[in-house]
Amino acid sequence: MNQLRWGIIGPGRIAPRIVRALSGSSRGALVAVASRDLERARAFAANFGIGQAYGSYDELLKSPEVDVVYVSLPNHLHAEWTVRALDAGKHVLCEKPLALTVEEVDMIIEAAHRAGRIAVEGFTYLHHPQTIRAFELARDGALGTLEFVRGTFSFMLTYPNDPRTDPEMGGGSLWDVGCYPVSFARNLAGAEPEEVRAFARFDDRGVDRTFIGQLLFPNGLLAQFDCGFAAPDREEVEIVGSDAALVLGAPFLPAPDGPPPSVTMWRGRSSTPVEVSSLDQYQAEVEDLMSAIVEGTAPGLTLESSRANVATLVALDHDARARRHDAPSA
Ligand SMILES: NC(=O)c1ccc[n+]([C@@H]2O[C@H](COP(=O)([O-])OP(=O)(O)OC[C@H]3O[C@@H](n4cnc5c(N)ncnc54)[C@H](OP(=O)(O)O)[C@@H]3O)[C@@H](O)[C@H]2O)c1
CATH class of the missing domain: 3.30.360.10 (Dihydrodipicolinate Reductase; domain 2)
Structure with missing residues (x-):
């Protein structure tokens, strides 16, 4: 089976945990990282052996080499970048809280339907x-x-x-x-x-x-x-x-x-x-999402539940x- 190729946007404090999670996975591989600053992306990529570094989040979303995007940005950017990633045809794991308003979650739900892609909130x-x-x-x-x-x-x-x-x-x-x-x-x-x-x-x-x-x-x-x-x-x-x-x-x-x-x-x-x-x-969280993508299983957390939490x-x-x-x- 081909591995699902992951990209990280926002290489901050929490992102290394997803690096760790994917390093133990047989069906996912981390292939790209994007920062607002190319040097920061390069340093993170070098530190964790990631193949591709981008100096903007948009560039990563445009890459056909990425299937799943991990959004590890500050809270106010979660909804915007989850929607953008879905619109670019990516599946998304977005950090908690998925959004700051119910309207934002609704935009994510619509974008997921539109794109035929899965988005989940990271409640590990x-x-x-x-x-x-x-x-x-x-x-x-x-x-x-x-x-x-x-x-x-x-x-x-x-x-x-x-x-x-x-x-x-x-x-x-x-x-x-x-x-x-x-x-x-x-x-x-x-x-x-x-x-x-x-x-x-x-x-x-x-x-x-x-x-x-x-x-x-x-x-x-x-x-x-x-x-x-x-x-x-x-x-x-x-x-x-x-x-x-x-x-x-x-x-x-x-x-x-x-x-x-x-x-x-x-x-x-x-x-x-x-x-x-x-x-x-x-690791359990990334495997849950990859099962949903590859095997069509129900994700452990639905967007409707995330909406109710928000x-x-x-x-x-x-x-x-x-x-x-x-x-x-x-
Ligand atoms: N699931 C968990 O266990 C867990 C634990 C901790 C945090 N979290 C969640 O994960 C998310 C990220 O947390 P974190 O502690 O990793 O955050 P952080 O280090 O403060 O920020 C993550 C990255 O966001 C990017 N960024 C984009 N716009 C920014 C702005 N205006 N100001 C600051 N940074 C900006 C920065 O990357 P570049 O500038 O390089 O692009 C930064 O490194 C939060 O939503 C948090 O709630 C989850």
């Missing part, structure tokens, strides 16, 4: 065996009746001039890390929230640095999460049912990029570890801003 954690096992246990009744889910994702953001602190670039901890517990809760519920509530601390540019949200699902499941840029590294999910609680200690970015996966079942005061395997979830994030953001008289509008 959905492909990890610990996530799949946690959803199975919760849905199969191992925890009893589900009451609520609680999620946490924070870290101290110290990089100077980081796009994540820029309100014009889709900055804010909700979009950067809060999107994970929101996605987790929606996927666990298997439904979309009918109500959301949120509170946030904004910095002086109007970007949320600490965010707390609550969601009510139509089946009664409650969800609560916090996220932030102003607290130490914290990552956890707890799913609470009438009989037991399941705690995931590294639910979003486990090994090889964080602590090993850890799933613990709590019944009363006793805890039992739940066996889960470890893998590179970025809609929920927008609603949470608006609610938090509406509660603050001094919060600049989004």
Whole structure:
């Protein structure tokens, strides 16, 4: 079988993880990288042994030698470059969050239909065996009746001039890390929230640095999460049912990029570890997309689900801003 040929646009901090993922794949190969700056593209290509370097994203999209594009740009550029890549006839893996508005996701959905190509959002954690096992246990009744889910994702953001602190670039901890517990809760519920509530601390540019949200699902499941840029590294999910609680200690970015996966079942005061395997979830993510392209399998994450996630994030953001008289509008 011919390998699917991948190109990266935006060789920044996260892109080397997709280099790693593809280096372990038999059906995909990384053949090109594009930067706004040709020298940066060349340096990245030399560092990772990539054949072709381009000094603009458009040049990469024009190349007939690229089948799949990985969009690893700051948030405000995701929708634009995903649509452009689809229009150029490429399949797309775009980093989370797929877009910053529902209208942008709709443009992506239309472009994917128009081009007959697949676009997926890069929520790697959905492909990890610990996530799949946690959803199975919760849905199969191992925890009893589900009451609520609680999620946490924070870290101290110290990089100077980081796009994540820029309100014009889709900055804010909700979009950067809060999107994970929101996605987790929606996927666990298997439904979309009918109500959301949120509170946030904004910095002086109007970007949320600490965010707390609550969601009510139509089946009664409650969800609560916090996220932030102003607290130490914290990552956890707890799913609470009438009989037991399941705690995931590294639910979003486990090994090889964080602590090993850890799933613990709590019944009363006793805890039992739940066996889960470890893998590179970025590799699972690229393989999932390549199966969809080559074999026609359903991707692990649909554009409709990504649309609903973006809609929920927008609603949470608006609610938090509406509660603050001094919060600049989004
Ligand atoms: N899935 C995950 O685990 C994970 C983890 C971290 C981040 N992410 C997501 O991945 C995306 C990229 O994150 P990152 O940390 O890699 O971002 P980054 O390093 O800040 O930026 C990525 C690249 O975007 C390009 N770029 C284009 N326009 C830019 C602009 N106006 N300002 C700054 N850079 C610009 C730059 O490449 P050139 O200038 O060379 O073209 C830059 O290297 C984000 O959406 C983030 O949410 C995902």
